[in-house]
Amino acid sequence: MDSALYADLTLQSHEGQRQATLRMDGKADSNEDMSCTSKKNVRCSFSQWLLVGSLLLLLICVALTAAMFPYYLQVGSHLRRAEEEVETLRTNSSHWLDELEMAQEYGLLVQKNLSSVQREYRSLHEVILPRLLYNQTQRRKELTAIERQRQELRLNLSKLQEEYRSLREKNILVPWSSELLMSCTGVGQESAILCPFCPPGWRVFELSCYLLSEDAQNWEESLSWCRMKGGYLAVINDEDEQDFLEGFLNDTAWIGLSDHRREGNWRWVDETPYESTTWFWQPDQPDNDGDEDCVSLSPASKCSDDKCGEKYTSACERRAERLTLNGSVLSN
Structure with a gap:
């Protein structure tokens, strides 16, 4: 796109120079037959200076155009990059809008879950927690009763062990599989x-x-x-x-x-x-x-x-x- 713009400006500059040359040539041709008389020296001089000024002005314009052309190209490049960035921002904005919608949907879902958790928490706090506390109290009572029974059993075991030691000192233990008991009768x-x-x-x-x-x-x-x-x-x-x-x-x-x-x-x-x-x-x-x-x-x-x-x-x-x-x- 920069090369096309450059070619267009160059063509316009060459066309202006050619038309100016034609005008000068026509004037020269028309003035060949004319002779600048002394009466008309002032007018001829003004025309010449006007032509020279036009040529200078044209050269200045061409020079300015040639000098400003790189800046024009740079500005065009910046404009294109800006357009690309705008397009990128437009695309990203679309994506951000989609993500925003998804985030809103996710927020609604989180809110529903939060409501469900809050209901469960209220149920836990109002129903399950008191029941757990009651069961814990009952278990504590049962454990206390079991510990009491265990202590009683330990005491009874100590008594039985003492009786066993006493019996062992006074008697001989005979296992039920002994031959001494194989022929026992009801007589x-x-x-x-x-x-x-x-x-x-x-x-x-x-x-x-x-x-x-x-x-x-x-x-x-x-x-x-x-x-x-x-x-x-x-x-x-x-x-x-x-x-x-x-x-x-x-x-x-x-x-x-x-x-x-x-x-x-x-x-x-x-x-x-x-x-x-x-x-x-x-x-x-x-x-x-x-x-x-x-x-x-x-x-x-x-x-x-x-x-x-x-x-x-x-x-x-x-x-x-x-x-x-x-x-x-x-x-x-």
């Missing part, structure tokens, strides 16, 4: 429970203990072996005991019954009275076949008389040790 006095128990290796049944020898011996040797173990050859008092022994035996064994002192006079080794019953003997027994004076018992079978020199295992019996369980106190 006893009043509410007490009777608990029979046997030495290691012996097996308890009702109120007696039973033991089988590993080696086979004759009846007399079996009698001595059982006495050495602290018992005697087994004495059968009822059918339940006989059924137990028949299941307890692994092989034929001697029991504590014989008539070796007098034939047919059967006697138990512990002097228990003998009464002949059908459940005791095997069929057709005793038959005293070949001087059979001692009695043996076979597994899952009945008793039979046998020669006392035969070698069988020994079925020993002894009285079970007994403890009385009264509540949780075990005593002898």
Whole structure:
């Protein structure tokens, strides 16, 4: 745009010079035939000076135009920049207006949220806070009651520990899984429970203990072996005991019954009275076949008389040790 304006001004300057030259040439041509006479010297001189002044004025204008042209260009550049800045400001103003609208909408939203928060605050202050204070008071009371109960429990625990130490000094603690309590029965006095128990290796049944020898011996040797173990050859008092022994035996064994002192006079080794019953003997027994004076018992079978020199295992019996369980106190 600056170059076009410069070209326009230059063209106007050249056109003015050309017209002035034409005028001067025309005047010169018209005055060639004229001669400046003395009468007209003053007029001719004025015209010449007027022409010279016009030329000077034209040159001054051209010079001023040439001198002012850069300033004109600079002013035009400033004007264009100003127009661009105005356009930028106009665009920014549009953006600022949009942002202002958004800010106003956001302000309305914030105001609504503030109103909601204020309502919640009033609800909290008027309803929830008193309820929380009431619950806190109740919790404090409950904690006080719990602390009181805890102190009472701690006191009771101290008393129980003291009683426990005292009982431990005077008694032996027996766990419920102990073998001493495995054979407890309801037989006893009043509410007490009777608990029979046997030495290691012996097996308890009702109120007696039973033991089988590993080696086979004759009846007399079996009698001595059982006495050495602290018992005697087994004495059968009822059918339940006989059924137990028949299941307890692994092989034929001697029991504590014989008539070796007098034939047919059967006697138990512990002097228990003998009464002949059908459940005791095997069929057709005793038959005293070949001087059979001692009695043996076979597994899952009945008793039979046998020669006392035969070698069988020994079925020993002894009285079970007994403890009385009264509540949780075990005593002898």
